[in-house]
Amino acid sequence: MPILSIYLGRSEVSFLIFNSPEDYKVYNYPYSLTEPDFIKELIKVVSKELKTPNLSKYDLLMCGFPEVPKIDTEPKLSITLDKVATGIKEFYPVFMSNFSILTASSFLSVAKLEYVDISMSDFFPNLSIYPYLLPSDSLEQFTLDNFIRFFPADLTAHNINVPMVFSGERFGFDFSGDPLSYMLIIDLVKSVGFYELRHDPQNIVANLSMVAKYDEKYSNLLADFKFLNLGYLVNAPGTVEGLLETESGTRQFFEVGSDKLFLIPLAEEHNRVVIKSSVLGNIEKTVSGGKLGLIIDTRPKSNPQIFNDDYVEKGLNVWTTSLREVISSL
Amino acid sequence: MYIPTVAKPKQKNDVLIERALPTVGNVTAKVGDNVEPFTRLGMSKISYEKTVLGEDFKPVKHKREGSYFYQEEKIGSIGFSKVLAPYNGYLVKEGKDYVFKQEERDYWLLSGAWGEVTGVVKDISVLIRTQNVDLSFVACTRQNIQGELIVFPNPTEILVKEYLENFSKNINGKIIYVGNYLSSEVVERAIDLKAAGLIAGGADRSTFTYAKENAIFIGLFVGFGHCQVPSNLFEVLKNVSNRFVFVQGGNKLLRIPVPEKFGSDVLKQSSSQGILREVKKGLNVLVLQKPYFGVKAEVDRVSGNSIFVRFPEKDEILEVKIPNVLSLE
Numbered sequence: 001m002p003i004l005s006i007y008l009g010r011s012e013v014s015f016l017i018f019n020s021p022e023d024y025k026v027y028n029y030p031y032s033l034t035e036p037d038f039i040k041e042l043i044k045v046v047s048k049e050l051k052t053p054n055l056s057k058y059d060l061l062m063c064g065f066p067e068v069p070k071i072d073t074e075p076k077l078s079i080t081l082d083k084v085a086t087g088i089k090e091f092y093p094v095f096m097s098n099f100s101i102l103t104a105s106s107f108l109s110v111a112k113l114e115y116v117d118i119s120m121s122d123f124f125p126n127l128s129i130y131p132y133l134l135p136s137d138s139l140e141q142f143t144l145d146n147f148i149r150f151f152p153a154d155l156t157a158h159n160i161n162v163p164m165v166f167s168g169e170r171f172g173f174d175f176s177g178d179p180l181s182y183m184l185i186i187d188l189v190k191s192v193g194f195y196e197l198r199h200d201p202q203n204i205v206a207n208l209s210m211v212a213k214y215d216e217k218y219s220n221l222l223a224d225f226k227f228l229n230l231g232y233l234v235n236a237p238g239t240v241e242g243l244l245e246t247e248s249g250t251r252q253f254f255e256v257g258s259d260k261l262f263l264i265p266l267a268e269e270h271n272r273v274v275i276k277s278s279v280l281g282n283i284e285k286t287v288s289g290g291k292l293g294l295i296i297d298t299r300p301k302s303n304p305q306i307f308n309d310d311y312v313e314k315g316l317n318v319w320t321t322s323l324r325e326v327i328s329s330l
Numbered sequence: 331m332y333i334p335t336v337a338k339p340k341q342k343n344d345v346l347i348e349r350a351l352p353t354v355g356n357v358t359a360k361v362g363d364n365v366e367p368f369t370r371l372g373m374s375k376i377s378y379e380k381t382v383l384g385e386d387f388k389p390v391k392h393k394r395e396g397s398y399f400y401q402e403e404k405i406g407s408i409g410f411s412k413v414l415a416p417y418n419g420y421l422v423k424e425g426k427d428y429v430f431k432q433e434e435r436d437y438w439l440l441s442g443a444w445g446e447v448t449g450v451v452k453d454i455s456v457l458i459r460t461q462n463v464d465l466s467f468v469a470c471t472r473q474n475i476q477g478e479l480i481v482f483p484n485p486t487e488i489l490v491k492e493y494l495e496n497f498s499k500n501i502n503g504k505i506i507y508v509g510n511y512l513s514s515e516v517v518e519r520a521i522d523l524k525a526a527g528l529i530a531g532g533a534d535r536s537t538f539t540y541a542k543e544n545a546i547f548i549g550l551f552v553g554f555g556h557c558q559v560p561s562n563l564f565e566v567l568k569n570v571s572n573r574f575v576f577v578q579g580g581n582k583l584l585r586i587p588v589p590e591k592f593g594s595d596v597l598k599q600s601s602s603q604g605i606l607r608e609v610k611k612g613l614n615v616l617v618l619q620k621p622y623f624g625v626k627a628e629v630d631r632v633s634g635n636s637i638f639v640r641f642p643e644k645d646e647i648l649e650v651k652i653p654n655v656l657s658l659e
Contacts (some may be wrong), residue, residue, distance in 0.1 A: 030653040031334050033605065038334075041604050045332045122554035125535045126623065129468045129553050132653045136620040174635050174651070 003214065004058035005207035006039065007081070008032060008069050010097055011132040012169040013039070015046050016207035017055065021221060025050050026202045030173035031132045039071045061210040065102065077214045082107060084209045090222040091198065092160045093205055094188065095168040098127065099147050101188070102168075108151050138180060142316065145184045146309055153190035153302040164189065165227050167200035175201045179323040182230070182292060183316070186261070189233055190301040192279050197230035199291070231266065231290030236277040237300045244294065245272040256296045261319045263326045265293040292326055331632060332606040335657040336552075336616055337466040339566045341592070345462050345585070346448070347576060350455035351439050352376050359456045361449060365441040367574055367587065371456045372439045379432040381416055384408065387428040395423050398433075405430060442476065442574035443587035461592070462576075462585040465563055467529075470549035471542050472579040477505045477526045479586070481571035484509045484564060490516050494523070501525050505547070505575060507567050511556050512548070517541050527577060529584065532557030532624050547577055549584060552616070557624025560616065560658050607657040609637055619654035626658060 003018040015027040027046050047055035062068050065081035085093050085104045095102040100109040123140050127133050135141040166185050175181070189195055205222075212221040234240060237258060244252045247269040256262045268289040275283045287294060299315075300306045351357070355374020359365065389397070389406040399405050399415040406413050406421075406428075419432040445460030480501070482493045490508050494501070494516060501520070505527040508516055512530035514537040520528055527547030532555050541548040551559050566586070576585040607613065613629040617639060627639035630647055637650050 033334055035605055038605055041606050045606055049332075121620075122535060122623065123620070125469070125538075125554045126618070130618055133618055134651050134654055173653070 002058045003061060003211055004043070004055055005061040005210045005214075006043075006063070007203070007206040007210075008039070008062070008064040009169040009172075009203075010065075010099075012172045012203065013042060014172060014203045014207055016204060016211065017046075017050065017052055017058070018207075018211050021218065021224065025052065026204055026207075028172045028203055034069075036071070039069065040073075059214070061207075061214055063206045063210050077210060079210065079213070081206060084206050084213075087213065088205075088209055088222060089162075091163045091165045091227075094164060094166050095206070096148065096166060096170040096184075096188075097168050098131065098144055098170065101148050101151055106154075134174075138178075141180055145180065146312075149184060149187050149312065150304065150308065151188070152304075160193075160195075163196035163198045163227075165198040165200055165205060166230075167203055167205040169203060171199070171201050172203035177201070177291075177327065179320040179327065182323050182327075183320055185230065186233060186295060186297060187301065187312070189235060190307075192235050192237070192302065194275070194280070194283055194285060195233040195235065197233055197290070197292075197295075198227035199230045200227055229288075229290045231263075231292040231295055232273075232285070232287045233295045233297060234275055234277075234280070235297050235301065236275070236280045237298055237302075238278050240280075240296050240298055241276045242296070243272075243274040245274075247271070254296075256298055258298045259300075259315075260296070260298045261315075261322060262296040262298075263293055263322050264296070265326055265329065266290055292323065331609045331635075331637075331652060333609055333615075333652065333655060333657050334605050335603070335607055335659065336560055337468075338603075339563060340464050341461065341588070342464055342585075343461045345460055347443060347445075347458050347460055347585075347587075348455050349439055349442060349458060351453075352437060354453050355437070355439075357439075357450055357453055357456060359441075359447050359450060361447055363447040364445075365447060365458060366444055367440065367442050369441040370438050371441055371447075372453075374437050374439075375434040376437045377419070377432045377434050379417060379419075381430045382424075383413065383428040383430060385426045385428075387413065389421060389428070393421065395421060397421050399430075440574070442576075444589045445587075460587055461590060463566060463570075463588050463592075465551070465566065465584040465586070467549040467551060467582040467584065468553055469538070470577075470579050470582050471538075471547050473527075473545070473547045474576075474578055474580070475505065475526045475547050476574065476576045477503050479505050479507065479567075479570060479573055479575040481507045481567050482509050483568065484559065491519060494519055505529065505577065510558050512537060512550075514540055517544075517546065517548070521546050531559035547579060549577065549579075549582075552624045553618070555623045558616075558626050560626070562658075603659075607659060609657075614658040615639060615650075616656045616658050617648070617650055617654070618656065619648075619650050622648060 005016040007014040011032050013029040013032055017025040043055055060073055060075045061077040062075040063079055068078045092104055135144055208221055212218050240256045242254050266289050271287050273285050273287050351374040353374045353376050357372035359371040387406055387408050390404055398420055401415050401417050403415045405415050417432045419430055422429050422431055443458055443460040445458045447456055448459045449457035501523040503526050506525055507529045510531040512533040517537055521544050529549045531552045532550055535554050570586050609632050611629055615627055617625050617627050627641050630638045630640045635652050638647050639650055640647050
């Protein structure tokens with residue numbers, strides 16, 4: 001029996017119509033309502049839009065947070081997002097929405113309002129009424145992102161040895177791959193270390209995980225799924241020296257001073273990178289491709305006294321310009 | 331593309347409301363009585379006003395705590411200022427302070443709703459089974475209030491205050507629908523006139539906070555900013571002006587009692603349609619995007635994830651990104 005998995009977020013509803021790992025459809029609906037008949041009606045709309053009749057007869061799986069919404073039909077599997085996140089071992093998931101972050105180890109909703117000048121417009125109070133609203137301009141988006149940008153360092157990752165996958169409603173419907181979004185991802189990883197960054201621009205992680213839990217024959221679904229490779233992040237405040245060696249043997253030395261965000265595009269081949277830093281020591285890794293390539297970040301992100309809204313506002317233009325150039329050069 | 335509709339008025343049957351006397355009195359209604367809004371349920375005596383005179387107040391000679399004074403009669407002085415009775419009443423002491431209390435008057439408890447009495451708490455309150463039309467606020471303060479609803483006919487912003495002044499002699503304790511936009515000036519004047527609550531399409535956040543700080547109820551149907559009230563809500567409101575209504579701030583509801591056989595085209599329409607509408611040319615929508623947040627428009631065309639809408643009053647076309655728009659139909 002084909003599967004219909006639904007993840008109901010606070011600002012978006014994500015559908016996965018799953019027949020097999022090779023045959024599936026994703027549909028993100030950019031509104032989320034609490035009315036009891038909303039999901040029932042939406043299933044009919046999705047069925048019509050995707051030309052998939054009898055969707056209501058599929059095996060229904062439901063995910064939500066902090067509760068799974070109740071609908072007329074009893075789902076075959078119903079799990080809250082926090083339990084989905086803790087069950088994922090193949091990578092370290094980070095679910096991001098406008099006001100919260102949920103990871104495999106923690107959850108935090110809006111904590112530090114002082115980082116956000118909510119008096120600047122009626123957009124933010126209206127967002128609390130209509131949580132699905134899109135910001136009208138990049139200033140509103142930046143201010144909105146600041147709700148979660150300064151969450152504590154330990155929240156997003158600490159001593160992990162699997163890739164990090166960034167998912168959630170922040171990237172769902174109509175995601176344009178803008179530099180501000182990638183900037184936010186980089187800013188959220190604060191602990192010192194070397195990280196592999198993956199991105200889920202379809203907001204599909206929760207639904208894939210539901211399918212993998214529901215049917216044992218899809219237990220490798222998460223491990224096999226190809227998320228967008230963003231690149232490799234070296235988080236090391238202070239000066240970083242390094243060597244990048246390509247498969248063909250060309251070598252490039254680099255030195256990045258403190259307080260910098262430096263990006264090196266990587267070819268889709270096995271590149272060897274050697275990093276030397278006072279906080280990381282000497283590390284050697286094999287890296288390959290990625291939308292942003294190798295990201296050397298020497299900003300003091302884990303120090304909230306320095307890494308605050310003023311600091312980010314001053315450097316944002318330079319950092320997003322670097323990101324834009326790497327993205328547009330691909 | 332399908333978009334959700336704005337929240338519609340809903341009729342709710344078998345709703346229980348409690349009507350209580352402000353002080354212990356005499357409840358005359360009995361279980362099983364059929365009641366209408368002006369049916370008297372009971373009576374008690376209350377003092378409507380009191381004035382705190384403070385510790386430094388000195389009563390006039392030969393008068394003391396418990397003395398009765400007629401309006402305008404000298405009751406004492408504070409320093410060199412003479413104090414006159416603001417109304418007929420008694421001088422009493424509360425702790426160290428002298429307080430002047432208005433003479434108690436009869437308070438008649440009216441039903442305020444059509445229905446049947448299903449319970450009575452002796453000398454205190456009555457429970458009535460009734461039916462309502464519920465209108466949802468998108469944002470409101472949390473008080474539960476009740477009172478007569480006064481509906482202004484959606485006046486332009488400059489005329490709202492004039493409407494308020496024209497009603498000023500009779501606004502104490504009432505709930506006023508002021509129109510599309512509620513300004514801070516109107517809130518200040520309504521506080522002076524002792525209105526119980528203000529309802530509108532939108533208000534600025536600072537106005538909302540000011541109302542909250544001054545304990546006057548404020549309820550918004552659309553959002554923060556200059557917003558327009560959807561026509562179907564105004565259709566309901568204009569037909570129930572001067573009716574006794576109930577506001578449940580915690581549930582964000584304006585509950586309007588209606589007779590058992592209540593027929594309204596707006597309600598029939600909203601109960602027969604679902605939540606989602608296909609976006610087509612001519613669909614009436616509510617824009618939720620700067621610079622026209624909360625303004626009504628009509629769909630001109632759809633292009634990918636954008637909807638181009640026309641504002642009938644402005645002859646202007648604006649590109650609105652989905653999901654910054656809701657259907658009004």
